[in-house]
Amino acid sequence: MHIRVINPNTTRAMTDTIGAAATVAAAAGTRISATQPSSGPVSIESHFDEAVSAVGVIEEVIAGEREGTDAYIIACFGDPGLNAARELTRAPVIGIAEAAFHVASLISTRFSVVTTLPRTAIIAEHLLDSYGFSHRCRRVRAADIPVLELEDNPDLALQLIIEECLRAKREDNIGAIVLGCGGMADLTPQITEAVGLPVVEGVTAAVKLAEAVVGLGLGTSKFGDLAFPPAKPFTGSFERYSNRQPG
Numbered sequence: 481m482h483i484r485v486i487n488p489n490t491t492r493a494m495t496d497t498i499g500a501a502a503t504v505a506a507a508a509g510t511r512i513s514a515t516q517p518s519s520g521p522v523s524i525e526s527h528f529d530e531a532v533s534a535v536g537v538i539e540e541v542i543a544g545e546r547e548g549t550d551a552y553i554i555a556c557f558g559d560p561g562l563n564a565a566r567e568l569t570r571a572p573v574i575g576i577a578e579a580a581f582h583v584a585s586l587i588s589t590r591f592s593v594v595t596t597l598p599r600t601a602i603i604a605e606h607l608l609d610s611y612g613f614s615h616r617c618r619r620v621r622a623a624d625i626p627v628l629e630l631e632d633n634p635d636l637a638l639q640l641i642i643e644e645c646l647r648a649k650r651e652d653n654i655g656a657i658v659l660g661c662g663g664m665a666d667l668t669p670q671i672t673e674a675v676g677l678p679v680v681e682g683v684t685a686a687v688k689l690a691e692a693v694v695g696l697g698l699g700t701s702k703f704g705d706l707a708f709p710p711a712k713p714f715t716g717s718f719e720r721y722s723n724r725q726p727g
């Protein structure tokens with residue numbers, strides 16, 4: 481099974497971190513390719529960043545279709561471009577936020593999310609609403625670190641995340657914690673040990689869910705709104721998408 485793990489931002493070090501964590505989580509016989517768009521923001525911390533990065537995610541799925549990919553993971557906690565990516569393939573496409581919310585809901589009745597910045601915490605609240613998980617989430621918390629601090633200042637970032645997770649444990653009356661950034665993919669063991677609660681991390685959760693969905697013989701439905709998009713002319717710098725045929 482080949483899973484293409486797409487880091488929607490363009491920071492190579494973070495793509496490598498995500499790829500390594502996904503590889504550790506993968507079953508024997510699963511091959512992980514960690515990729516990133518050639519253009520786009522170096523980190524995703526706003527609706528604007530998400531909108532621009534979604535085009536890069538789409539390009540990565542188009543490239544993956546040429547290689548016969550079995551499943552895709554969108555490894556940014558805003559799940560940018562998720563349903564657009566699904567329209568382009570029969571393979572399952574799993575966002576790390578939705579994967580983490582699903583898995584946390586299977587092992588606890590209520591969880592808190594610990595993400596990077598206060599503004600991305602708000603974006604995560606929108607996602608919980610739109611995915612129907614708000615009633616399972618007690619609180620979305622921010623460690624108040626810019627995304628790239630996870631790569632540039634990892635010891636301080638880890639300390640701040642652990643401190644916020646401990647506050648969540650003390651104050652939120654929860655059974656589990658969800659880590660809210662793709663760049664946290666390698667931190668689960670240290671955070672679990674320091675916090676003493678189950679910690680759900682989206683990249684690793686998404687790898688196991690992708691393996692399960694493929695193992696069930698299931699893929700993205702091509703009935704209804706996730707059918708391949710209608711072929712039509714595109715103009716200007718998006719002309720390359722004109723009259724696209726599936727695959």
Ligand code: 2AL
Pocket residue numbers: 489522523524525555556557558595596597600601627660661662663
């Ligand atoms: C993210 C993420 O996962 N990767 C990135 O660049 N921005 N989102 C976040 N909430 O930190």
